[in-house]
Amino acid sequence: MSFLKIQDIHHTYFSNQTAATALADISLDIEKGEFVSFLGPSGCGKTTLLSIIAGLFPPTSGKILLENKPLKANSDLSIGYMLQQDYLFPWKTIEENILLGLKLIKKDEGLERIKTLKLLSDVGLGDTGKLYPRELSGGMRQRAALARTLAVDPKILLLDEPFSALDYQTKLKLEDLVFETLKSFGKTAVLVTHDIGEAIAMSDRIFLFSANPGSVHKTFKVPDELRELTPFHARNHPQYPMLFQTIWKELESLEY
Amino acid sequence: MNIEQLHNQYKTSLKKENRLIRFYQILIFIVFFSSWELLSRKELIDPLIFSSPTKVWHLFIQKLGDGTLLSHSGVTLFETVLGFIIGTLLGTILASLLWWSPRLSKTLDPYLVILNAMPKVALGPIIIVAFGPGFPSIISMGAIISIIITTIVVYTAFREVDPNYLKVLQTFGATRTQAFREAILPASFPTIISTLKVNVGLSWVGVIVGEFLVSAKGLGYLIIYGFQVFNFTLVMLALMIIAVFATIMYQLVELLERKLIKD
Numbered sequence: 001m002s003f004l005k006i007q008d009i010h011h012t013y014f015s016n017q018t019a020a021t022a023l024a025d026i027s028l029d030i031e032k033g034e035f036v037s038f039l040g041p042s043g044c045g046k047t048t049l050l051s052i053i054a055g056l057f058p059p060t061s062g063k064i065l066l067e068n069k070p071l072k073a074n075s076d077l078s079i080g081y082m083l084q085q086d087y088l089f090p091w092k093t094i095e096e097n098i099l100l101g102l103k104l105i106k107k108d109e110g111l112e113r114i115k116t117l118k119l120l121s122d123v124g125l126g127d128t129g130k131l132y133p134r135e136l137s138g139g140m141r142q143r144a145a146l147a148r149t150l151a152v153d154p155k156i157l158l159l160d161e162p163f164s165a166l167d168y169q170t171k172l173k174l175e176d177l178v179f180e181t182l183k184s185f186g187k188t189a190v191l192v193t194h195d196i197g198e199a200i201a202m203s204d205r206i207f208l209f210s211a212n213p214g215s216v217h218k219t220f221k222v223p224d225e226l227r228e229l230t231p232f233h234a235r236n237h238p239q240y241p242m243l244f245q246t247i248w249k250e251l252e253s254l255e256y
Numbered sequence: 257m258n259i260e261q262l263h264n265q266y267k268t269s270l271k272k273e274n275r276l277i278r279f280y281q282i283l284i285f286i287v288f289f290s291s292w293e294l295l296s297r298k299e300l301i302d303p304l305i306f307s308s309p310t311k312v313w314h315l316f317i318q319k320l321g322d323g324t325l326l327s328h329s330g331v332t333l334f335e336t337v338l339g340f341i342i343g344t345l346l347g348t349i350l351a352s353l354l355w356w357s358p359r360l361s362k363t364l365d366p367y368l369v370i371l372n373a374m375p376k377v378a379l380g381p382i383i384i385v386a387f388g389p390g391f392p393s394i395i396s397m398g399a400i401i402s403i404i405i406t407t408i409v410v411y412t413a414f415r416e417v418d419p420n421y422l423k424v425l426q427t428f429g430a431t432r433t434q435a436f437r438e439a440i441l442p443a444s445f446p447t448i449i450s451t452l453k454v455n456v457g458l459s460w461v462g463v464i465v466g467e468f469l470v471s472a473k474g475l476g477y478l479i480i481y482g483f484q485v486f487n488f489t490l491v492m493l494a495l496m497i498i499a500v501f502a503t504i505m506y507q508l509v510e511l512l513e514r515k516l517i518k519d
Contacts, residue, residue: 054427081427087420091442100438101428152428 002029003188004053004156009062011048022048023059024213030156030188035179037191037199037206039247041254045214046192050158053190054081066155077101080154082162086145088133094120094144095129101152116151123147123177139170146178150185157182157189163198175202175231196247200240201231208247210254218250307489312496315489329497332463332474335391339398340459340505344452346399347406354407355414355440356432368408376401377465389470397466398459405458406451413447414440449513456505460498 009026012019022045030036038046052059055071064071066078088097099116102108108116120126123143125136133141142162149157159178163171179202182189193199199206204227210217222243226234234240289309295301296308303311319325354361380397387393421439430438467476475494482490 056423056426077429079427081423083420083423085420087418087424089421089439089442091445100424104425104428104430104434104438 003032004030005065007063009059011059021213024215035189035203037203039199040209044209044211046209050192077152078155080149080157082149082159084161085165086141098148119147159191201234307492311489312492335394336463339395343399343402347403350407351410354411372404380469394466398462401462402455402458409451413444417443452509
């Protein structure tokens with residue numbers, strides 16, 4: 001039985017004039033510890049699907065099972081969500097920011113607190129706890145956001161284009177950091193991206209979405225040689241451009 | 257090139273600029289009061305209506321001596337501070353209720369617009385009959401004048417908080433109360449402070465008009481009394497004291513602003 005099971009998800013956005021179908025018949029399984037990517041052009045519903053998995057709103061129909069249990073609103077914090085930008089609260093220190101999730105369930109004291117502060121040094125921000133977000137660079141802030149997400153020890157991480165707002169060099173470094181951190185904690189992760197290279201470098205499997213309505217067009221398995229490498233090194237492996245070309249052609253064929 | 261020397265030059269020029277501004281500020285003050293005094297003595301302006309700084313000063317000393325000024329100012333200050341606090345607090349609470357229930361806010365929207373457009377001091381006579389001619393009605397006047405505008409401004413600030421902060425909280429399973437406390441309220445502090453600044457002025461208006469109507473005690477009463485007996489030196493004195501107190505209140509709000517807002 002798979003870890004996360006997405007069954008027959010269908011979602012339509014209603015407004016006064018229109019009923020726009022964003023997702024149609026999405027079914028897919030994700031294994032424990034796996035890193036998958038949702039790749040596709042904008043408007044293909046990949047972020048909608050991620051929001052549904054996160055429990056931000058219910059789908060029009062279909063269900064999602066995590067370890068065979070239906071996933072309701074994220075009441076037990078089994079899901080961690082990282083947004084495009086860090087959205088650290090500017091009026092809180094970095095330490096207060098990353099303890100936010102634990103504070104909400106009143107577990108921000110004692111052992112949990114020490115563990116979380118350790119997490120901060122794991123992402124290379126050990127001595128920034130007392131600073132405010134505005135005193136940190138974009139890359140550091142996104143690392144703090146990663147620590148905030150990991151602090152509540154989620155079973156699965158949802159990454160909504162978390163590298164898209166960063167400059168290229170920072171993005172490459174952060175890809176490696178996220179990849180290694182998630183592997184060392186054995187976390188399952190879903191990455192939404194429109195960057196083919198990023199999807200190949202980071203994931204085990206890639207779901208290519210097509211638009212109108214959003215559905216899974218094709219699934220790619222990333223070869224083992226690439227999976228074992230960190231994203232930075234995977235980008236330099238001879239297999240990388242081959243897979244890139246395959247996916248590129250497939251994406252081209254989607255634009256009639 | 258000597259960096260340190262250039263830096264010192266820059267610092268001196270800054271200091272010079274500041275000193276110049278302070279000089280002009282004091283100059284305006286001196287010119288204003290001395291020309292007021294001079295024009296009044298030469299009877300170029302009617303000394304009966306406009307009085308003069310020395311007359312106001314002598315009255316100040318006299319009223320300070322017999323203790324009446326202290327008691328009148330104390331009453332007005334008490335009423336204004338209380339009216340200001342109650343008005344801001346109730347307005348913010350009302351704004352929180354509106355944020356809590358979008359349906360309530362949609363329902364109440366036209367009524368808020370009407371209440372905001374209406375001149376609140378016109379309610380004065382009704383309030384005085386309802387609460388009696390004492391400080392409860394004057395405090396109500398000071399409060400009622402700022403409640404609705406505070407509600408509207410603070411509620412707008414609540415709604416303009418970046419929804420992504422709420423999304424972060426929602427993914428942590430936060431309740432609506434937690435979302436309010438962790439994101440909505442702290443993100444709106446700058447707006448709340450700026451409404452405080454507006455409310456300082458408004459509650460003075462409410463309280464002075466209230467004292468006009470009740471006509472028993474306070475600086476508003478001194479103004480109305482001075483007007484009735486044609487003692488405009490008394491009116492000027494009351495105005496001066498109001499100006500000093502209102503400025504002090506405003507400065508205190510700015511102090512609070514520096515404490516509360518860190519970025």
